[in-house]
Amino acid sequence: MIRAIGPSVLLFLLPFLLFFAWNAFQRRPGRSRAVPYLKLSIVGLVLALGGLLFFLDPTADEPRGIYIPPRYENGQVVPGHFAPHPKGQP
Structure with a gap:
């Protein structure tokens, strides 16, 4: 079962992983950025x-x-x- 749904789950989570990785490298002290969960979810669903x-x-x-x-x-x-x-069987 994991082989059947695994790729879909990974494709859904890919935008989140990329956003958090990019955000970790761009982080500046004292600044926090809001996470666009809706946009990331839509992109993940499309993927x-x-x-x-x-x-x-x-x-x-x-x-x-x-x-x-x-x-x-x-x-x-x-x-x-x-x-x-x-013959005789469905």
Whole structure:
């Protein structure tokens, strides 16, 4: 599950991390800067959604089949593939 949502969470947090790193290097004694949480959240949300759309796989096989794993037959490796359900099953 972490592999599925990890990149989106990192892309959402990226603007915050960059802002705080930039703010730490620009800090002057006696001055504090307000954190624009709303703007950073919007940018993070756009990055996370963009990442989800970028990694979307429209060529994925239909989920309505049976996965047949790779196997060794007659000295050859037959790659894994999806096969349709047997008749009478959804």
